[in-house]
Amino acid sequence: MRRTFIYSLVQKGELRRAKIGRNIRFVESDVEAWVQGLIKTSSE
Numbered sequence: 001m002r003r004t005f006i007y008s009l010v011q012k013g014e015l016r017r018a019k020i021g022r023n024i025r026f027v028e029s030d031v032e033a034w035v036q037g038l039i040k041t042s043s044e
Contacts, residue, residue, distance in 0.1 A: 006026055009015040015026045027035075 006015065010017065010026070013029055016029050016032050017024050018027045018032060019025075
């Protein structure tokens with residue numbers, strides 16, 4: 001049941017799969033966008 005719920009959130013775009021090292025974790029889309037923004041601004 002839990003896995004189905006997570007994958008339904010992924011399909012809706014509320015969660016995204018993120019590879020961290022060798023592991024794949026699920027993160028909220030807005031958190032991922034925030035982290036990507038931090039990475040982009042730190043590389044400039």
